[in-house]
Amino acid sequence: MLHSISITQPGISYCPQTNPLDPLLTVKECILLYGQLRGIKQLDRLLERILDTYELRSYRDVQVKKLSGGNRRKLTVAISCCGYTPIVLMDEPTSDMDPVTRSFVYLTIEQLLSARRAVLLTSHSISEIEHLCQRVAVLKDGQIVANNSPAELKAQHGGYYAINCFCAPIQQAALAKMLIQRLPGASELQHYAHSLRFLVKVRQASSSEAIAKQPTLAELFEAVRVMSASLELPAHFAISRCRFEAVFERILDNCEATSNGGSDLPTKSAAVSGSLATGYVHCGYEETTT
Structure with a gap:
């Protein structure tokens, strides 16, 4: 040109x-x-x-x-x-x-x-x-927090699948307890009025090494099927692959967690109180997300 x-x-x-x-x-x-x-x-x-x-x-x-x-x-x-x-x-x-x-x-x-x-x-x-x-550099507060090719950033911070379970709050507590056994690598657990959402990082089926707490995609679907069958009331599950936008969000979230001295633990919305060990109780108000 x-x-x-x-x-x-x-x-x-x-x-x-x-x-x-x-x-x-x-x-x-x-x-x-x-x-x-x-x-x-x-x-x-x-x-x-x-x-x-x-x-x-x-x-x-x-x-x-x-x-x-x-x-x-x-x-x-x-x-x-x-x-x-x-x-x-x-x-x-x-x-x-x-x-x-x-x-x-x-x-x-x-x-x-x-x-x-x-x-x-x-x-x-x-x-x-x-x-x-x-090559991509991610900036936060004027500082480079990640710098690599798009493929490498996806490999390091991507590979996640978002699972949404549409069910009543009482079932959310039961499902959250199942995650400890079925999908111990689940993270970013979020409760809403009529759904529960969490992320799972999957490994490639062709990978020679089995990474701890990372299921293959087939194992993820099987775990979701088993959890769905174990619930007393019907629940609908939706599984979707996180896009490149989610890679950036995870980089920035990890950066904030590091700067605040926190760890990468599952999180939940303020609409639900409790923990994975004790169970969750819905606080009686609805929370929406955009």
Whole structure:
């Protein structure tokens, strides 16, 4: 795309979260101005490439202030990534973008990576991170709390399945006691008015070593079947695999538990009092979650 245009002084490109464009300049004038600042020689070629790549040709002579938010964002990304700077810093480049406009940014980042240019991307979109990033750093209070490839983060903090049991509070207490025997590795136990939720980390069936307290997926389903049959009243179970979002949540939760000196023990909502050893008693009010 734009990486074949030669420049005289490589450096660092920066795409800020807000658009730093002069509202009185036209699209053409913006491209030529920033091309000159970047030291690009073939300005005419740069102009034609950006207009075609980002579908801005019909806005060539339109002032920035008259552009839509999506087109202004496309123009900002385009002028930030032009040339061949070895490092590109992008601060939430897809903010305030519709899905169609967002695809232009994704294509740009993929082409930058193909050209062996380093891209440092900040984003709150988990799907965006999973799709684009080769390495992910999780920040909390300005500190990096995890840093690895998406696959490694999933292996370290993922592999969890969420089990929801829809039943009466009295059955929740019985089921919580069963977990100690059937699924001792269950964590993050949460009670609600009409359901109980917990997480179980499963191991691959092909794994040569049996990790303590980690069942295979087949063993998880069998344990749920046995617990369901052991309950006096009918209960409905739902099992779902935790998505990449849950990996981030678990990293941050573990970080908070460490900073507070706590341990990774099962938790429950304030709607229920008691413990796994003594049983649970519903406190008489409903708790909802979003």
